[in-house]
Amino acid sequence: MKKHNFSAGPSILPQEVLQKASEAVVNFNNLDLSLVEISHRSKDFISVMENATSLALELLGLENKGYKALFLQGGASMQFLMAAYNLLENKAAYLNTGTWSEKAIKEAKIFGEVVEVASSKDANFNYIPKNYSVPSDADYFHITTNNTIFGTQIKELPDTHVPLAADMSSDIFSRQIDFSKFGLIYAGAQKNMGPAGTTLVVVKEELLGKVSRAIPSMLNYQIMADKESMFNTPPVFAVYTSMLTLEWLKELGGISAIEKMNNAKSQLIYNEIDRNPLFKGFAAFEDRSTMSVTFNLSDATHKDRFDALCKEGGINGLNGHRSVGGYRASIYNAMQIESVQVLVDIMQTLEKNS
Numbered sequence: 001m002k003k004h005n006f007s008a009g010p011s012i013l014p015q016e017v018l019q020k021a022s023e024a025v026v027n028f029n030n031l032d033l034s035l036v037e038i039s040h041r042s043k044d045f046i047s048v049m050e051n052a053t054s055l056a057l058e059l060l061g062l063e064n065k066g067y068k069a070l071f072l073q074g075g076a077s078m079q080f081l082m083a084a085y086n087l088l089e090n091k092a093a094y095l096n097t098g099t100w101s102e103k104a105i106k107e108a109k110i111f112g113e114v115v116e117v118a119s120s121k122d123a124n125f126n127y128i129p130k131n132y133s134v135p136s137d138a139d140y141f142h143i144t145t146n147n148t149i150f151g152t153q154i155k156e157l158p159d160t161h162v163p164l165a166a167d168m169s170s171d172i173f174s175r176q177i178d179f180s181k182f183g184l185i186y187a188g189a190q191k192n193m194g195p196a197g198t199t200l201v202v203v204k205e206e207l208l209g210k211v212s213r214a215i216p217s218m219l220n221y222q223i224m225a226d227k228e229s230m231f232n233t234p235p236v237f238a239v240y241t242s243m244l245t246l247e248w249l250k251e252l253g254g255i256s257a258i259e260k261m262n263n264a265k266s267q268l269i270y271n272e273i274d275r276n277p278l279f280k281g282f283a284a285f286e287d288r289s290t291m292s293v294t295f296n297l298s299d300a301t302h303k304d305r306f307d308a309l310c311k312e313g314g315i316n317g318l319n320g321h322r323s324v325g326g327y328r329a330s331i332y333n334a335m336q337i338e339s340v341q342v343l344v345d346i347m348q349t350l351e352k353n354s
């Protein structure tokens with residue numbers, strides 16, 4: 001039987017997506033050719049790219065609203081610098097909610113003044129700062145909507161008058177928010193959409209072309225938009241598999257349908273963490289993520305027993321990030337509630353036997 005995959009990333013994808021992707025690697029569209037050996041300029045691949053970008057905008061509710069969806073390379077980490085390269089003329093504001101925010105801040109500082117409006121570093125990023133103010137002359141305000149490592153998630157979007165930019169790598173397509181509030185959204189595919197190798201970028205076109213610096217072609221959103229993400233050879237397998245996941249999500253009923261399932265899954269495990277005296281949650285109650293569930297054993301002497309039970313139960317990828325320790329259950333869109341129940345049952349078994 002397949003393992004219950006709680007890995008943080010690369011991470012679980014729907015089984016039917018993996019099946020279809022593997023078939024396309026052998027014989028794509030009955031062409032008697034592999035997806036990975038045909039020209040990216042062929043009509044068969046161009047329609048994959050068109051379908052993937054239009055599905056992304058459709059699911060986010062951003063069609064015909066002046067946005068462009070791009071599939072780029074270099075991971076979310078490349079977006080840390082591309083965002084600033086393309087949008088930062090004088091000053092940008094950043095909310096520091098963890099390791100990924102810090103990395104984004106570090107890159108942005110190369111391009112201009114960065115104002116860190118608030119940080120939760122004082123408590124090892126176990127909460128989301130609130131009641132901060134964003135300078136009204138900032139070119140944009142950057143947030144990390146889900147803090148993959150720490151298990152916190154921004155529940156209420158900040159009210160600002162400057163364009164919002166967001167790293168949504170680990171919660172894109174997982175919950176319904178007003179995506180039209182954003183000028184820039186980016187997400188590495190390998191958390192909630194597809195294999196590593198591509199990054200979805202959704203950018204409002206009116207924000208482009210405003211900085212005075214020269215931008216190298218490969219890092220220029222406008223060029224990538226004008227060339228429909230095909231300035232150079234795109235990562236064809238990653239884009240195709242992402243397209244399959246977006247089709248799967250649309251068929252399920254889109255973001256609002258998956259959000260209900262995600263809420264049920266996260267409630268199931270948080271209820272157990274709160275009820276079971278052997279466990280305690282890491283993130284502040286009101287900021288708990290529905291995607292990345294961080295927790296610890298109250299008594300570390302149970303560790304070997306818990307790890308053995310998890311292994312026996314087919315649980316994969318539950319170790320917490322080294323900067324937090326403990327455990328992290330990544331329960332992305334493709335994770336079934338049955339797998340979360342298996343983990344909860346193991347937590348209860350540990351309690352009974354302790």
Ligand SMILES: *Cc1c(COP(=O)(O)O)cnc(C)c1O
Nearest residue numbers: 075076077100148167169170188
């Ligand atoms: C994983 C992750 C990243 C880094 O993504 P890469 O694609 O490896 O560059 C950035 N931000 C967040 C929120 C992440 O979860």
